[in-house]
Amino acid sequence: MSPQRLTATELLDSADLLAALLADVVAGGASLGFLAPLTHREAASWWRSLAPAVTEGRLAVWAELDGHRCLGTVSLAFTDKPNGRHRAEVAKLMVHPAARGRGLARTLLTRLEDAALDAGVSLLVLDTETDSPAESLYLAAGWTRAGEIPDYATDPAGTPRPTTLFYKRLGARDPARTPQYRSAARYA
Template sequence: MSGTVYVVDEVTAEELDGSVGEFAGLLTETVDGGASVGFLAPLDPDESAVWWRALVPEVAAGRLVLWTARAAADGRLAGTVQLRPATPANGRHRGEVAKLMVHPADRGHRLAGRLLAALEERAAESGIRLLVLDTETGSPAERMYEAEGWTRVGSVPDYAADTTGVLHPTTIFFKSLVR
């Protein structure tokens, strides 16, 4: 797969609705592979599909912005990331990054970095100046965020359960988009 070319695009509500099964498959494989993205393993694919389907109105209303990375040759879903712009009047300058996932077969191609770059560019264009996120302390994701220029704020003990239900600390990161 070293020669695989990927395309990163923002996803409309209609596109998400038409691809719920694909997104559900990615989420299920990610969780069943041990990534802590808010679900316990084994994740039922139907439960995963219900979760994605519930996001369609959020995307349609602009309360959630979603990107995909797809293999250019066959359109296969290789990764995704979400931006949740803050809605309070005093927080419209910030947003939260959520559910960054790269299919296990597509890791090692810097897709996470490309998805984050697309998100950061769109966030800055829409007036968002500050991004925040959290990730499991000690995870590969934590190292990736550091490599992508995110600043570690600290950690919170016993913040979230991993896919097996064991509590772990989470690390909070931020990134300023002001250049």
């Protein structure tokens, strides 16, 4: 498996494949910020809406595409706040049910973490539904549980669920290779 970082054009070209994955994952019980039923059209529209952020370097998206479907994806949202350029947020980690158990989620996280380090990011944050399978993945991948917020987001059926916050400090790279606090536009 070799997830690729998508350009804005590649994101637009792959929006239907990404949408199929998103709709399937939401139908399977992971909300990811959406309510069921999530139509393919709504999911594709949402993916297409991200292209400007990818172009501007505010968002990076990785995907494992096998030609006729998206097996997995993850995104990294960079902050443009001057006091927070050292941190970024992991978002929308999804793996197709047929591809689970093969290490794709860990591969996507590793690719994202390497790119974050290359961009001068030293702290990653994320949130996930409490007691979801994702919690185990993040703990096994070295993330630290920061706490839980009750009724933070709803599941796809609209039922409020607790959310667990995680963070991960990234190891330092060779200082000669690691730019310090790049502007958001230079993350592209």
